[in-house]
Amino acid sequence: MKKITTRRDFIKKTGLAAAGVSFAPYILPTGRLFAPTGNRSSEHVVMVAFAGGVRQQESVLKRYLDDSQGEPYPGNIMYNMFSGAPPENKIVYGTGTGGMNPIPAILSESLESQGTVFKEVTALSAGHYGGLNSLVQGSTTTTQGLKQRPINPTIFEYLRRHGGYSATDVWFVGNGIGNSTPLLNHSAHPDYGSDYAGNFFAPTVTFSEIGAQFMADAKIYHPENELAPMYKLQTFLDLQFQALTSAGGSLGNTIAEKENIKAFMEAMYAKVAAGTLDLPPVTDNGDLYTMAFAVEVLKWFKPAFMMVNLSAVDSCHADFSNYLAALHRADHAVGHLWNQIQTDIPEMAGQTTLLCTPECGRNLTPNNILDQNDWLAFDHSDANALRVWTLMAGPSVPAGLSIGSEANPIGLVSDTMMTVADLLGVKPEVQSAGMTATGTMSLLDQL
Amino acid sequence: MSMLVSNPFRFVLAGVLCWLLLLTGCRPEPEVTFDVQGLEVTPGFAVKDRLKTNEQWVAIVHVNLFQTAMPANELYNAARVFESIGDQSIAREVLLSNFFNQPDLDLMTRDEMLDDVEGFIDETYLRFYTRFPTQAERTYVREFILNNPGMTPELVYMSFALSDEYRYY
Numbered sequence: 001m002k003k004i005t006t007r008r009d010f011i012k013k014t015g016l017a018a019a020g021v022s023f024a025p026y027i028l029p030t031g032r033l034f035a036p037t038g039n040r041s042s043e044h045v046v047m048v049a050f051a052g053g054v055r056q057q058e059s060v061l062k063r064y065l066d067d068s069q070g071e072p073y074p075g076n077i078m079y080n081m082f083s084g085a086p087p088e089n090k091i092v093y094g095t096g097t098g099g100m101n102p103i104p105a106i107l108s109e110s111l112e113s114q115g116t117v118f119k120e121v122t123a124l125s126a127g128h129y130g131g132l133n134s135l136v137q138g139s140t141t142t143t144q145g146l147k148q149r150p151i152n153p154t155i156f157e158y159l160r161r162h163g164g165y166s167a168t169d170v171w172f173v174g175n176g177i178g179n180s181t182p183l184l185n186h187s188a189h190p191d192y193g194s195d196y197a198g199n200f201f202a203p204t205v206t207f208s209e210i211g212a213q214f215m216a217d218a219k220i221y222h223p224e225n226e227l228a229p230m231y232k233l234q235t236f237l238d239l240q241f242q243a244l245t246s247a248g249g250s251l252g253n254t255i256a257e258k259e260n261i262k263a264f265m266e267a268m269y270a271k272v273a274a275g276t277l278d279l280p281p282v283t284d285n286g287d288l289y290t291m292a293f294a295v296e297v298l299k300w301f302k303p304a305f306m307m308v309n310l311s312a313v314d315s316c317h318a319d320f321s322n323y324l325a326a327l328h329r330a331d332h333a334v335g336h337l338w339n340q341i342q343t344d345i346p347e348m349a350g351q352t353t354l355l356c357t358p359e360c361g362r363n364l365t366p367n368n369i370l371d372q373n374d375w376l377a378f379d380h381s382d383a384n385a386l387r388v389w390t391l392m393a394g395p396s397v398p399a400g401l402s403i404g405s406e407a408n409p410i411g412l413v414s415d416t417m418m419t420v421a422d423l424l425g426v427k428p429e430v431q432s433a434g435m436t437a438t439g440t441m442s443l444l445d446q447l
Numbered sequence: 448m449s450m451l452v453s454n455p456f457r458f459v460l461a462g463v464l465c466w467l468l469l470l471t472g473c474r475p476e477p478e479v480t481f482d483v484q485g486l487e488v489t490p491g492f493a494v495k496d497r498l499k500t501n502e503q504w505v506a507i508v509h510v511n512l513f514q515t516a517m518p519a520n521e522l523y524n525a526a527r528v529f530e531s532i533g534d535q536s537i538a539r540e541v542l543l544s545n546f547f548n549q550p551d552l553d554l555m556t557r558d559e560m561l562d563d564v565e566g567f568i569d570e571t572y573l574r575f576y577t578r579f580p581t582q583a584e585r586t587y588v589r590e591f592i593l594n595n596p597g598m599t600p601e602l603v604y605m606s607f608a609l610s611d612e613y614r615y616y
Contacts, residue, residue, distance in 0.1 A: 167534075200533025210524045211531065219544040225597040233591055233598070233606035240584060241495075241612040250536040261537050283473040326458050 005373040024185040035369030040163075040425030041396045041444075043351040044304055046337065047420055049135050051287060051310035051330035051382045053128060054358040056406075057325060059388040060119055065090055068320065068366070069375045077102075077328045081391055082117075083110045092321045092373060093328040095282060099321070103282045103328060106335035111354070115393030116447065123360045123439055126385035129180055131359025131413065132309065135182050136172075136375040138417040138436035147180055149188035152435040154418045157186055158197030159305055160252070162429035163342040167253040168196040168260060171306040173294040175286060179200045181309065186251070189435075197251040198307075199261065203293030204286050216269035223259065264300045268293070275426065277316050278344075281337035285326060291333035295340045302347045304424055308337075316362060320375040340394070353394030355424050355443075361385045372427065390416055390443060396423070398447060414440040454525070482505050495615035501529040503616075505542065508578050512546055536609065543608055547601050552604040557599045564589050 057067035062076040064087045075087025086102060094102040126133040135138050136154040153161075156170045174181040186197030206209055221227045233432040253261065271277045278299070279292045294308040310330050316323035334356060342349045364384035366376030390411060404410035414437045421430040422442035430436065499507065505525045509533065510519040517525070525542070547582040560567045568588050570581060572580045592598050607613060 006583050035576065172533070174531075177527060182530045182533070202531035205527060205531035211528045213521075214525050214528050214545060215538075216543050217545045217547040218541045219546050220601075221544070222597075227601055229591075229595045229598050230602040230606050233588070233603065236587060236591070237606060237610035237612060241610065241615075251534045253534050258537055258540070260536070261534065263539060265537075366592060419512070 004007075007191065013047040034094045037428040038422065040423070040424040042353040042423040044348045045304070045306075045353045045355065045394075045420050045423050046298070047135070047307045047416060048146070048334055048337070048354070048356040049132060049309040049325070050334070050356045050358050052312060052314035053131075053316060053360050053385070054388065055361050055362040055384070056120075056314055056318075056376060056387045056389065057313060059358075065326075065390065067373075068378070070172050077324060078331035079105050079109045079110060080331045080338075081110060083119045095284070095323040098324050103332050106281065106339050110354060111334070111338060111356075111391055111393045112402075113400055114390060115354070115397045115399060116403065116443075117392075118390040118403045118443060118446075120406050120409040121357065121388050121390050121413060121415070122405040122409050123386045123388045125412045125413075126312070126360050126380050126382070130361055132180075132184060134413045134437065135357060135359055135416055137187070137308070137431070138414040138440050140437065147183070149186065150263070151188060153187050153189045153192040153196075153433065154184065154198070155305070155307070155420050157189070157192035157196035158421055158422055158426050158430050160196040160198075161192060162426040163304075163424055165238060165304050166257065167197070167426075168257045168301050169200055169249050169304045169338040171297055171301065171303050172200045173290060173297055173306060173308040174202040175204070175290050175309045175311040177205055191334070194250070194254045196419065198251070199251060199299070201293065203268075204289050206265070206291065207272050212269055212272070215265060218262065218266060221327075224367060235271060235306065235331075253386070260301075264297075267300070278340065280332055282329070282332060285329055286313050286434070287326065287330055288333050288336075289428070293336055295337060295344075298341065298348060298391065299345055302345065316378050317367075318369050318377050319371045320366075321371045321373050321376050323377075348393060353392065353397060355390065355392050355416050355419060357413055358388040359413065362389045388413060392419070394423075396444070401447065403446065410446060411438065411443060412440055415443050415446070419443040483541070495612060497616055499614055500526070501535070502526040502540070502615060505529070508543070508613075509546070511603065511608070512552060525560075539609055540605075543605055547605070555597050555600050557596075560592070560600050560603075564592055568592075571600075571603060571607060575604070575610075599615055 036048060039442050055068070056061040059078055060082060060401070062068070062074060062082060062084045064073050064075040064077060065071040066074040070103050071090065073087050073090050076082055076084035077086060077093050079086060091102060092099040094100060113351045123131055124140045129146055130193045133150055137150050137152045138155070139152055141151045156172065159165045160167070181359070182202060185200040186192070186194050206215070222231070226313045228376060276291055279296055280288050283289060290310060291308065294306065297303070298306060310333060312326035313323050313330060315326055338354060341352050360380055362378045362380045362385055363382045365382070366378050371377065371379040397426060418427065418436060419442045421427045422444050427442055452483070487545055502522055502525075506517055506522055529535060531539045565585065568585055572578060572584070591602065
């Protein structure tokens with residue numbers, strides 16, 4: 001009797017075959033033998049682009065209303081990430097009427113106490129776009145336009161090209177599809193590009209009601225009897241076409257990886273429909289949903305590297321109270337992320353390094369827009385918008401260490417990208433490529 | 448008064464000339480044949496060098512499969528969902544498999560396809576590529592269909608819709 005092969009079996013078999021192949025040396029598209037020259041010191045790295053323009057004052061300095069609205073109420077509203085007591089009065093950032101109920105901490109010990117904080121890091125750009133580019137490319141290029149692929153290679157491409165990581169080993173989970181977000185998973189650089197891209201989802205769109213309308217009812221094909229010949233015929237058709245023009249265009253996912261991603265999508269639509277998604281304890285804004293799906297990506301793929309982008313605090317342009325609430329929730333999202341990694345993903349627990357860096361800061365002085373509490377809003381364009389921080393935690397990161405101060409800034413935003421390269425063993429290649437901002441170096445080299 | 452206008456002979460002459468022109472000018476076009484087989488001219492793949500946008504691809508594949516246009520708002524939403532997925536080839540594949548799961552999609556059976564496999568191949572190339580297959584393509588696809596019992600019209604359509612040539616126009 002013929003054994004029926006399920007899709008899971010197919011993925012498993014092809015995965016094992018791929019793993020077998022990976023043990024043997026192979027030639028990279030660069031033409032050289034696969035042998036990254038750096039030392040990998042972390043099995044997994046998660047980078048959080050935090051979280052849409054964050055003022056030092058309300059985040060790492062824990063000043064709450066004291067340095068923004070002229071009201072003497074300091075306090076720490078990010079107690080999963082930073083150590084320190086929360087504000088005692090004028091609570092507007094929580095849940096319930098007027099946000100008066102702070103969200104309880106998820107982590108029993110703050111990430112600051114578990115890791116290292118670079119308290120005064122210099123951003124390369126006062127804008128989101130330049131800031132995000134400095135996080136993914138390690139540089140900003142003034143000639144690069146909005147809605148354009150990065151000009152220089154991204155960390156995803158460095159990892160895949162020089163580290164031999166597979167496409168499903170590197171992920172970018174975006175907060176949406178606005179501006180250039182969906183374009184940040186690979187550059188337009190001729191030596192890198194889509195063949196080395198990171199996989200990308202903007203889950204609040206992909207797995208939304210609209211996404212489900214087009215994607216949730218996918219037909220399941222038999223991997224050997226149906227999909228295999230279908231792909232074979234497609235290959236023939238592509239070969240005919242490529243004989244005359246160059247087409248290309250995918251991210252370099254193998255067939256097994258594609259099947260795995262499709263299986264993940266199917267599982268996510270089912271979880272959303274059944275209400276069984278692994279949500280943070282409070283999930284009432286887009287960032288928290290984004291983080292919930294980011295955790296699902298980690299659980300499913302256990303990637304070597306994932307970058308997740310949060311952005312809800314950008315409401316600070318017009319609504320300071322909402323900014324405080326979003327900042328509190330971004331902290332809640334990071335707490336959920338770290339907690340899930342340590343408690344619910346055994347393959348990543350104790351082997352994952354977390355890096356959180358705002359892509360840019362916010363102004364020192366407010367604009368003229370008042371919110372419902374008569375508090376002024378803040379844009380991001382002055383020198384204060386170039387002040388940010390970086391928080392790191394993980395097995396090779398010293399605990400309870402604080403580096404730098406307002407009088408002694410240490411580190412650049414682009415250092416975060418170089419630190420990822422360092423942790424995952426491709427720092428020498430990134431450095432020799434010579435396309436990062438001047439002065440960019442691994443934060444591990446600045447401890 | 449001018450002599451030219453008042454001369455009745457000139458009016459008669461002009462009338463005769465007009466009649467002659469009408470008689471010769473309205474003659475039906477003679478059907479000329481050169482004993483050469485008629486051939487419908489379709490664009491070849493050599494000229495397809497412009498990449499379809501996601502919206503164009505979704506719109507065209509919907510028409511190719513359902514023979515109806517997708518409403519504009521749905522098209523906009525589908526393109527947004529495409530943008531949210533990094534690997535566009537996966538997005539295309541999943542969308543297609545959703546289309547093939549819809550009950551109002553009327554596809555022929557494998558037996559119907561085999562009744563006139565050459566006709567099916569020509570029709571499929573025209574439907575998806577707006578061109579006829581070359582003889583080599585026709586031969587390969589015919590043998591492929593005949594030798595793979597699992598190849599249904601649905602899977603053939605999927606191969607074409609996912610192919611690189613279909614992404615260009």
